[in-house]
Amino acid sequence: MSKRKPPVILAKNSVAQSRLFTIESLDLRFSNGVERTYERLKPSNRNGVMMVPITEKGEILLIREYAAGTEDYELGFPKGLVDPGESAEQAANRELKEEIGFGSNSLTQLKQVVVAPSYFSSKMTLFLAQDLYSETLEGDEPEPLEVVRWPLSQAEELLSHLDFCESRSITALMLTLKHLKLL
The missing domain is CATH 2.40.50 (OB fold (Dihydrolipoamide Acetyltransferase, E2P))
Known part of the structure; x- marks a missing residue:
């Protein structure tokens, strides 16, 4: 090529x-x-992270939060921006603690993706987060996020769930299932 x-x-x-x-x-x-x-x-030079957290009990942890673009609550994975001076892994752990009240001892980078390369240059690093431990940090969300536990064994059913429609979350889920050899 x-x-x-x-x-x-x-x-x-x-x-x-x-x-x-x-x-x-x-x-x-x-x-x-x-x-x-x-x-x-205009490029901001700020990238993002998204994590697929999986508990020891085999549950995927999702969040339901308001999305101004769709003017509705959407179901997806924890995500956020990488702060200046922070690595993607550090940002992933911080965002997990802020959004779902867990950190991760095992972050596996799945892929770095670009949302709309014709219009937007920022990249998002997708992670699988395992070996979770309880720790909470205060986040910047305007209201508490709803944490939704979903059985990993029923992960493919998320694809037909009406409010699980964000392309980055779908990509992260598919890459997780592939990584775990569940596809």
């Missing part, structure tokens, strides 16, 4: 900004001479 040379960036301009996001336009020239303008969320 040959690696193509990326287009030349002719200009970068901020076109809109909110409290959380800056939209940037990129004027590009492709190798065939065609010029186009693309828009993306």
Whole structure:
């Protein structure tokens, strides 16, 4: 597989900004001479983590939290941003303690994924979290998160669950089942 040379960036301009996001336009020239303008969320250099925690009893721990994008409560795995100076593993353990009240003595990196590479550059590292221990840290959520225990033996049934629809959570679940040789 040959690696193509990326287009030349002719200009970068901020076109809109909110409290959380800056939209940037990129004027590009492709190798065939065609010029186009693309828009993306300006890179923030902050990556994220998502963990699939599994208890010694064989339960997957999920959280149900409000998602402003869908304007509803969604079921998924604990996740969050990597803070400056923090490794992905440290962030994973911190987020587990903040969101579900457990840390992990065994984090296995499953894969680093990109949500929408045409518009967003941040990466999310997916982990399998095992050998859990009880420890709670205060998080930044506006309300307590509902922790949902789901039998690992029924993990594939999550795929048809109405409020388990986030692509990153589905990816993390499938990679976990593959890693555990349950697929």
